[in-house]
Amino acid sequence: MFFIFGIGPKTKVVEKKQFACPVCRTYSSYELKQQRNYFSLFFIPLIPLSKPKTAFVKCLNCSTDMPSNVLQHAQQKGPFD
Ligand SMILES: [Zn+2]
Incomplete structure (x- = not known):
């Protein structure tokens, strides 16, 4: 029996x-x-090995990854709220 297992995010x-993206300066998704x-077996993630790490935000307009705290700033300064 041959097992393929691994650990990966x-x-x-x-x-x-x-939100109002601070990078491309548009209001976008x-x-x-x-x-x-996760510990995965046959490429299927089975068991979570760690607590969720810090979340991050991806702007779908410019595809930039940002720390999730940009949302607080964006909401404070949000021109459309
Ligand atoms: Zn953007």
């Missing part, structure tokens, strides 16, 4: 909304993502 989208290491 798995990224999950936890939120999809809109973002994805809030969270990364976690």
